[in-house]
Every structure is written in C-alpha cells, then in structure tokens.
Amino acid sequence: MVIYTVRRGDSLYTIGRQFGVSPQRIAEDNQIPNPEQLVVGQTVVIVTDSIQYTIAPGESLFTIARRFGTTMGQILEANPEITNPASIYPGQVIVVPVPDQKLGSIDVNGYAFPTITANVLSATLPHLTYISPFSYQVRADGSLVPLDDTTIIQTARAQNVAPLMVITNILEGGSFDSDLAHTILTNQQVQTTLINNVQQTLRSKNYFGLDIDFEYIYPDDREAYNRFVRRVVDTLHPQGYTVTTALAPKTSAGQRGLLYEAHDYAFHGATVDHVILMTYEWGYTYSPAQAVAPLNRVEEVLRFAVTVIPSEKILMGIPNYGYDWTLPFVQGSAARTLSHTAAVNLALREGAEIMFDAEAQSPFFNYFDDQGREHVVWFEDARSIRAKLALVDKYNLGGVSYWTINSFFPQNWLVLESMYNVNKVI
Numbered sequence: 001m002v003i004y005t006v007r008r009g010d011s012l013y014t015i016g017r018q019f020g021v022s023p024q025r026i027a028e029d030n031q032i033p034n035p036e037q038l039v040v041g042q043t044v045v046i047v048t049d050s051i052q053y054t055i056a057p058g059e060s061l062f063t064i065a066r067r068f069g070t071t072m073g074q075i076l077e078a079n080p081e082i083t084n085p086a087s088i089y090p091g092q093v094i095v096v097p098v099p100d101q102k103l104g105s106i107d108v109n110g111y112a113f114p115t116i117t118a119n120v121l122s123a124t125l126p127h128l129t130y131i132s133p134f135s136y137q138v139r140a141d142g143s144l145v146p147l148d149d150t151t152i153i154q155t156a157r158a159q160n161v162a163p164l165m166v167i168t169n170i171l172e173g174g175s176f177d178s179d180l181a182h183t184i185l186t187n188q189q190v191q192t193t194l195i196n197n198v199q200q201t202l203r204s205k206n207y208f209g210l211d212i213d214f215e216y217i218y219p220d221d222r223e224a225y226n227r228f229v230r231r232v233v234d235t236l237h238p239q240g241y242t243v244t245t246a247l248a249p250k251t252s253a254g255q256r257g258l259l260y261e262a263h264d265y266a267f268h269g270a271t272v273d274h275v276i277l278m279t280y281e282w283g284y285t286y287s288p289a290q291a292v293a294p295l296n297r298v299e300e301v302l303r304f305a306v307t308v309i310p311s312e313k314i315l316m317g318i319p320n321y322g323y324d325w326t327l328p329f330v331q332g333s334a335a336r337t338l339s340h341t342a343a344v345n346l347a348l349r350e351g352a353e354i355m356f357d358a359e360a361q362s363p364f365f366n367y368f369d370d371q372g373r374e375h376v377v378w379f380e381d382a383r384s385i386r387a388k389l390a391l392v393d394k395y396n397l398g399g400v401s402y403w404t405i406n407s408f409f410p411q412n413w414l415v416l417e418s419m420y421n422v423n424k425v426i
Helices: 012-019 023-030 061-068 072-078 118-127 150-158 178-186 188-205 219-239 265-271 295-308 340-350 382-394 410-419
Strands: 002-005 043-046 050-054 093-097 105-112 130-133 162-168 209-213 242-247 274-277 314-319 322-327 336-338 355-357 362-368 374-378 399-403
Touching: 002 012, 002 382, 012 023, 012 043, 012 050, 023 043, 023 410, 043 382, 043 410, 050 061, 061 072, 061 093, 072 093, 105 118, 105 274, 118 150, 118 410, 130 150, 150 162, 162 188, 178 188, 178 219, 188 209, 188 219, 209 219, 219 242, 219 265, 242 265, 265 274, 265 295, 274 295, 295 314, 295 382, 314 382, 322 340, 336 340, 340 362, 340 374, 362 382, 382 399, 382 410
Parallel strands: 105 130, 105 399, 130 162, 162 209, 209 242, 242 274, 274 314, 314 399
Antiparallel strands: 002 043, 050 093, 322 336, 322 374, 355 362, 362 374
8 A cells, every 4th residue: 555645747647657556446445536636735545565666866776665665675576677776767667565564453443423324334334343323312310312323233233343332421402511420420329220221222222332431520520430430340241241431632640621530541441341542632623723633642642541551452532524724713713624535625626735744743734715714724634544543553552443434534444454454343
C-alpha cells in the first residue's frame, strides 16, 4: 500500500501511470466520485504490493526506498537488471516492492447510530470486531429508553461481528446529565432495576456484552461509580458477557474537571474487559479551531494510560468526522460537523488546497464563504489515520474504537487492513 499526496497538475491517470496501477482501480478503492477532479493535498491510497516507479531527477535507490518504506536490498532483488545502484538514471522505470507489513491482530469497535444505512453497515462490518449501537439511555427509575437496534445486531452477527449494548446517562431529548448519573449511582434499588433491565435486554436482543458510557459524573460520585461498575461486572461475567467502559482522555490520575475526575483509570483497568479511551474532541463544536484528535495530544493520553491500565485492554478512540469553523472564532459560536469525504468535496468546490500539520498529524484547509467569511476545516485523511494506528503498535494496545461508523471513509479501512489483522470473537 502507498499513500500518495496529490500535487498540482495530478490526475488519477498520471498517478496511476506513475505507480503502474489503473486509474479505475484507484478511483474504486478510494471511492472518488469524479476521477477528473482532485484536490491539491488530498491523499490517495494505492493498494498494491509493488509499483512501477519512474525515477525522478536527483533520486537514488536510498531515497526511493526511504520514501516507500522499503529497503535498497528489496529494490535490487526486484530489479536484477540493476547491477550498479549508482548507475540509475531519471526516467528509468523500476519495480519498488511495497508489501503490507502487518503489525499484528487488533480489536476494532465501531459506534453506530440506528440511522446507519444498510450500504454503509454492510461495507463496514468486515473491518470490525465489535459494533456498539448508540445508545440505551437510562432513566432515573432504572428503566431504559428503547433503541431500534435489531437490524444492526442481526446484520452484525451474520458477519461475525459481536454487538455491544451501550448504556448512557443521557437525558431523553438532552445530553449527558450529572444528576441522572448521581441518581443511578447512589440509589441501590434503582441500580437493581437498571441491572435487571440490562440483563433482560442483553438476552432478548442477543448482545455479546455491555459498554457503559457514563460521562460528566460528579467528582464526589467517583467511588459510587466504581462500585456500580464492580456490581455490573460481578453480575454479567458469570453469565458470559463482557463489560467495557468508555473513559475521558486523561493525562494524569488527578486531572481536574467534571469530565475527568470520576473516571478512575486504574480501577477500570483492573475490573473491566476493555476500556475505550475517547481520544478526540480537542477540537469540538464550541471550541476554537484545532485538530479533533491531534496526535501529540492523543499520545500524551496513551503514555499515562498504559501506566495504570493493562495496554491490551485499551481501545484508542478515533474520530470519523471533522469540523468546519468560521473565523475569527467567537466564544459560543458553533462549528459544523462534516465527514472526511465531505471535507475533501468541500475543498474541491471551494478551490482550496489541503495542508498537513506536522505536529498534530492532521490535514486542514481554509476557504472563504459567499459572505466573505474565512473558514478552516480540520479532518482526518489516510496520513493521519496511519499515524494514529501506528500508536496501537507502539503502545501495544488492544485496538481502536471509531466514533462513529455512520459515514463510510474508505481510506480508513484500506489503511487499517494494510497494518493489522482484525480479530473476530464470534
């Protein structure tokens, strides 16, 4: 596999000729709707184990090998006619081996809203270990708001993907609620009702396990949350169900803030089967413009997490969305959410050039709207996905979790499958 960044004057025809791959194949793999229209700075994934490469002026076998992640020895082995590496010349066509080098096997989870289309669901399931329909909202009496999840569960199991039931402290018609969490965590009778309802749903819907996503818990409820998680684990494990929790992206055990304090990394790491770290939303709807999941910030979380959570239990969160901010940023203004594919299409319509931030390892671009207002869009591409997935190997993590899979991003799955084998547990 090769990740190519589009340059000015490129077309799929010239890219395909350069690498010895048909433009039709590149368009199909990347689901490029109009092969004649590319954006400068856009990434294109070329799926092949070797390429026909035309040597450019000033290049050597060493620089070519470094560019494509191979070695001079492998290039010489693929080109026995080259008897003197120093005698290559511009315009010469050589074979460059670029085989996928799998880094191991990982678990892959994808959160999905019931509105996911049949086509997106079908195309995504082969790349997943787990799917997590979002979500069963708990009520203050321990009952659950119904969720239209039957189709997702049945379709997933037919493709050997294990469905996880998700419960959240989201108010009906609202958002995550601290008082609702407090009620659940401090009232034993309500807890009993909730756990009974969870067990009934797990059985009746044929779920594989449970994912607890309780957020914005009052700091004083930290130990109550731990006791609740322990009670759930002690109830479900004997029945063969797994238990996962979703945790805020912390960089220290004592990190302050309503989002962080009640999430006890060490306890969850010792108690549950998997921990999903929500390593995204540095750039969010109401924040100043910045990368959604800057690599340096994500890695800062992982460096701490692996010191208190068994690394093989950690699923690193990856955002499957970007944001479009209006500049200059005004406190209280909202950015617009868009998919990665929509971001590239927007850059195409606006004639924008996509740039890449080296520190955040994230792509972005600027444009002006019809009212003359400047915008900046941060999103993910094949380069940023590869950089994030490399952290899984670096920190020996159990895998990754995508929020959400409702938009199909073909480059993500091409990159993931080139780097890892995806575990199946059913």
